[in-house]
Amino acid sequence: MIRVTNLHKSFNSIKALSGVSFEAPDGCITGLLGPNGAGKTTTLRILYALLHPDQGKAEVDGYDTQKQSIQVQQRIGALPDSIGLYPRLTARENIRYYGQLHGLRGSELEAQIDRLVQLLDMQDFENRRTEGFSSGQRVKVAIARALVHQPKNVLLDEPTNGLDVMSTRAMRSFIRQLRDEGKCVLLSSHIMQEIAALCDHIVILSRGVVVAQGAPEDLLNQTRQANLEDAFVAAIGSEEGLER
């Protein structure tokens, strides 16, 4: 369960967020949709407890990201903007490192890694060093290490960026599976079709403010449009971010 209230954030003179509020409930896929530079990554970074908001607050399962950052970080699994791996470690060692940082050890940790290797179909490369992995393989390792501690809340920043069609399909079904397990999934994308295909609840961001939010059908009503694409364009006031 994620709640964000009236977030403001500036970098030097550039205002990245000016009053962002929304909720992402458990057992639901919430989508942050907006063109590049709308404030999606900044919002997520505040939720990872990497950035402090200038105003407002962000909570994960009731824990404040500023005052209880460690508790927040124990409860989230994140696929952030950059997903660099350690090229001299194997896929399994990369995942194990994050598990150990979460305090997992021994057979409990190994069993959990085995489960994720199965789930993400990584058997072929789990013991290979990650140097030279394809982007699909890299994303899988990054997802596995983010989920190794079985977090209740999953935050994904542009999770299908750079993936081919097959990997994208696999990723989408994996995200639905997370929702069906009752997790709170928050994902960001600048691609309308991606959000439309996955999300139960959509938050449209533009220039640091929430311009519309609700279930897909609510958005159609709010913007009085016949399809989501037009609703998106109407909400942000331009055609930026539509895939052609």
Place this chain on the structure above:
Amino acid sequence: MNAVRDSLNRIGVVLLKETLDNLRDRRSIFSALASSLIGPVLLLVMIVIVGRTFFRDQIENKVQLAVQGAENAPTLLSYLRQRNIEIIPPPADPAEAVRNGDLNIVLVIPPTYGEDFSKGKPATLQLILDSSRQSAVADIQRVMDLLESYSDTMASLRLMARGISPEVITPLAMERLDVSTPQTQVLVFLNMLPYFVILVVFVGGMYVIIDTTAGERERGSLEPLLINPVHRWEFVLGKLGASLPFALLALVATLAAFAICFNVFPVEEYVGFQLSLDVKALVGIFFISLPMVLLASALQMIVTTFTRSFKEAQTYVGFLPLIPALPGIGLAFMPVKATLWMMLIPTFGQQLLINQMLRSEPISSLNVAVSTAITLAAAVILILIAIHLYQRERIIFGAR
């Protein structure tokens, strides 16, 4: 208590991962080992080269002297021959031969020599030489000295023939006592050993620090790493800790290499005497250097925080060993006496102490304590600064 144990556990996880990761990196190992060998090998080569020059000079070897007009001055030539000068026939063009370097020196005796000499007039001799040729300097000096002493002898004989004591024209009697031996000349180079120790302390763990900080950012693995429930100070200590084994390994390797170079390598054959480095002194140097290892890693950590890429970090960190090394190089040529206030300067105090150990001078334990405490305190302050820098949110952007 539990919180402390958890923190130690997390620091240990970071430390072990970075150590394993860097053990698989050839660059880290190479930089640790290569830097530790540069010093001893360089020093040995310099000592052998310099030692050889001095050693050679002691045995006066035969100097070849080409003489044109030898028939004009048979007495002079036999005087020279008696003093280990080999007279050889002149080349066709003496000036050209000297300019080319075929000959170091050519003596030209004009036909008027005999006549002038017997009349008691200054008899002209001509020396053709190239004073800019370093390799000829010793030969030129020998020949000029001999000609001068021949001239002096002749002057004395002429004065005596006229009933005047030669002492009249020697108001000063110069005596030279050169106490320099090949040993002292060569030992000047040993003064550079502290500099090489400092170099190794700074370079040994350098790649690990760069890899775990700037490298982490360049790979894009810093942002996901920092999302883990780990305090920033735990990351800083873990990463810093991972650099220490590499730096210590380099330090041990360099001291061992010094020991091997000077105790096992037959230096005697080249410089005429055997050098020796006391193993006890080397062990002492190791312990004296420990606080500097921590200081160097902390300083590098701070510098790399401001860099975006591996290359950039390498450039800046590469300059760091020069700062403490400058007084070290000065020390090699202008030794100072170790005083307490000098111990207050981190790394400088250690260099003085290392120098004292090499010369087996008595070492004040107060000096050791003060220099160690000050350097450790400086390291702790630098670590706190590094932690502070890691707590800034700008860390994920690699901001300046």
